[in-house]
Structures are given as structure tokens and as C-alpha cells.
Amino acid sequence: MESALGQIKELARTADDATRRGIMAALHDLHLQTAAAKIGFDLGLFKLLAKAEGSLELEDIATATGADIALLSRYMRYLASVGAVKEVAKDQYMANNVTKNLAGDAVVAGISHAFLTLSPMFQALPGFLKKSSYKEPTDEMHTVFQEAMKTPLHAFDWISAKPEDLQHFNNWMALRRQPDLTWLTVYPITVEVADLTNSQRAIFVDIGGGIGHQCVQFKGKYPDVQGRLITQDLELAINNAPPTPNVEFMVHNFFDPQPVKGAKFYYLRTVLHNHPDYKVQQILKHIKAAMASDSVLLIDEMVLPESGVNSYTTAIDLTMMSAFAAMERTEAQWRNIITDAGLSLVKTYPYNNYESVMDVRPL
8 A cells, every 4th residue: 555655755855844744644544544555455345346246335344344333433434544445425435446456365465464473573673772782683593584474493484383474375376476587588598408308307407386376487498398397395385286287395494405316497586585694595505416418597586776776675685684584686796606505607698677587607
């Protein structure tokens, strides 16, 4: 919900007392709008209005959602005041474009994940940095996340034990990506496999690949390329993977030695940005030890410019820092880590804003 943020930016053009009071009010509204959206998700309100043909009476909304009508009256009045629903008449509401957007699965997942997991962490960030004398976090077991959630667990272990949080996180990660804009649109696969003849060789190993989406996309884009397609992940992910033609599923922790030797392509998508440098080194060295002379490691991550990074990406960077003592990296930072692992960054292929696939080979 952008109205409060837009109001803050507009108010910031001047600097008198009235403006400062306006900014404070807008900041208050920004937090309340997020909470109001989460209530609407839990009630199924936005989907209800979006599916309705025309407007609904307050009493009908109360019946459908199970909410107390007195509470609902105040809540709906607030939603209408910030433009999240349209107030047609007294106690009568209908969907507008904002409502329809709030009914979308990607928005539900993203805002719910932010409210349940990210917001508590960001609230703890100032105190954590003050207590650490404003030093950059480097230990993934001692981050803002552990302090915010009062847990000794790694962030991934914590969220894995929270079914609602995990579902929102997984849905958000899956739905926010644009399948028509992937590394497969820019990387020269056909050139790299032109001389390969061994159909029993592993052609593509997706490390930390979840339930196999990347292998499916690879086969769909290049159906005639011969070789084994392998998805590796932890047992929980592999056990939840549906049977998929032409894809092998393998339980593997990428902090352990790589069991598939001599594959043509090893592939990592948005894995390394979740880990501090020393952990990235462990992952890369295990892959390097398994590579053949013609193997290629494809690292699919954001590659930041040296200046002028947009606000969406800088926010992700601080989120990685807060949750994992990790970061989004520039090409120079990627190159340093890759070189230190005994590998060479040959070329970077951008395909969607900062998203890029890096061609990495043995030295």
C-alpha cells in the first residue's frame, strides 16, 4: 500500500512544523495500513470484494467473514479512507483497483511475510546496531533476526518451524519472479553443449533447487539437449517435490562435498546472497572440487552497480544483512569471492535489472 509512503515523499518537499507533523502522521499511517492489510487477508475480505459483482452491504460482509459488525464498520471505514476499498454509500462497499491488487496471491504473500517476519526484525535493527557499536554483522548465528525473534536458531531453521510464515515466504519467493525473464534468455547454452555427446553425463545440476522448477525450465527451453537433469536440496524440499519427468531429485546439503562429479553445468540461484563470505567460500570450494575441466558454474544472483542502486535492491541488501549477516554484491565483490575460491569469473550476463547469471570456471 503506497499511499502513506507517497504522502511522506510529498510532505518532505518542505520543512515547516506543519510538514513535520504531517510526516509523523503519515509514518503512523504506513504501519497501520500494513496491519490493516493483514487483517483483510485473514478475513478473506479483499478476495470477497474482488469476486463480488457490484457492491456489498456491511451486514453481508460481516456474515461472510464472521467479523463483529461493529468492529467491521470501523475497519471498513478506515480502509475506505486510505483508498483500499470504495465506499459506495453508508455501510456499502465495493472493490476498486487497490482491492483487486490486495486480493492477488503475490501481494498477500509479500505483505504477510513482511508483517510476520520482516517487520519485527526491522524494529530490532536500530537497537542491535547500537549495541554492536555499529559494526557490520558477520556471524549468521548472531544477527538482528535472532535478537528480534528471541531465538538461537538460524533464520531458515526458525521459519521452517513456522508453517504460516514458511508458506507466505515460499509463495512470495515463487510468485514475485517473472518466468519470462530468466537466465535462459541470455546464456548461450547451445554453444556450450555443441560438442557434448555423452547422454549419461549430468548436464545440469541445480544446487539448492527446491522442487525442480529450474530443471523443468531448462528442459522446456532446450528439449534436445542430452544429459541428466538433477535437482539437489535438503530432505524436506526433496520430499515435497512432485514427480517430474526427466528430473532426478537428490538430497544434498551444499555445505557438504558435491556428490555429482564432472557435470557440465552446476547452477546456484539466489543461494549465495543468503550467506556471509566465509560460508560462500565453503559452497564454492565444494563445487570446484567436483568440476571437470569443461564444467561451468552458473551463479544466478543480483549483481549491483558500484553506485546508484535502486531502493528495492538496497532494501533487500539490508534484509540479507539483518537476517543472515549476508549481502547483495557488486561484480567486484563477486569476483573477489570467486577468485579466492580458486575459480574465475569469465562473464556476467544481465537479464532483468540487476539479476544476472555469472559464468564461472576452474582456473
